[in-house]
Amino acid sequence: MTPRLLLQRTAVGLSPLILGACFVSQVPLISVGEGTLPVAGPLIVCPDRPSECFDLELVADAYVSAPHLPREEFVKLRFSVLSEAFAEPVYILEVSGADEADEFTYMIARRRQEHTASYGMLDAVLPSCSDLSVEDLQAFEAAGGRVTGHYSKTCRAPDLETLKTAWMAQYGALLDDEAWWAEARRGS
Numbered sequence: 001m002t003p004r005l006l007l008q009r010t011a012v013g014l015s016p017l018i019l020g021a022c023f024v025s026q027v028p029l030i031s032v033g034e035g036t037l038p039v040a041g042p043l044i045v046c047p048d049r050p051s052e053c054f055d056l057e058l059v060a061d062a063y064v065s066a067p068h069l070p071r072e073e074f075v076k077l078r079f080s081v082l083s084e085a086f087a088e089p090v091y092i093l094e095v096s097g098a099d100e101a102d103e104f105t106y107m108i109a110r111r112r113q114e115h116t117a118s119y120g121m122l123d124a125v126l127p128s129c130s131d132l133s134v135e136d137l138q139a140f141e142a143a144g145g146r147v148t149g150h151y152s153k154t155c156r157a158p159d160l161e162t163l164k165t166a167w168m169a170q171y172g173a174l175l176d177d178e179a180w181w182a183e184a185r186r187g188s
Helices: 134-142 160-174 178-186
Strands: 004-010 023-025 043-046 054-059 062-065 076-085 088-096 104-111 119-125 146-148 154-156
Touching: 023 160, 076 104, 076 160, 088 160, 104 160, 119 178, 134 146, 134 160
Parallel strands: 004 043, 004 119, 023 154
Antiparallel strands: 023 104, 043 054, 054 062, 062 076, 076 088, 088 104, 104 119, 146 154
């Protein structure tokens, strides 16, 4: 049996995925061939409800939606390890659509602890650029990142290392906190 992983969104749906996303880039930060696979098989993505699930196929080091879906529903996911929590990797999840001109959006993801060899669930959290402290925003900009917006900030990451540094400063201590993940799952 092929292992399958269910991606449950937290705090946001997936598809034209993340309008108003908080951490984005104009180009992919996870290079082709550099992706990490949380499972060596397809993913089932359920953006909001089980009735809205769709399959993503594994193609090289990325998960892509089936070719029969309309172009506007196309999605590609690529993962890179951010850190470790509960003796499991925590990932940077890069999300893109069909149009190469679209921005790439970034989320924090992890496999839930209650998984088996053939099935598991993955939580994905949309971090908020507005969560970063003034000092962390300044460090992000000093590293080449751009911050736009006043009340609802968007952070444009220049590279994967700058994104990792910002996220570990803000969220690093929370990655081992099951209550934080549970709260994110509720969309609070």
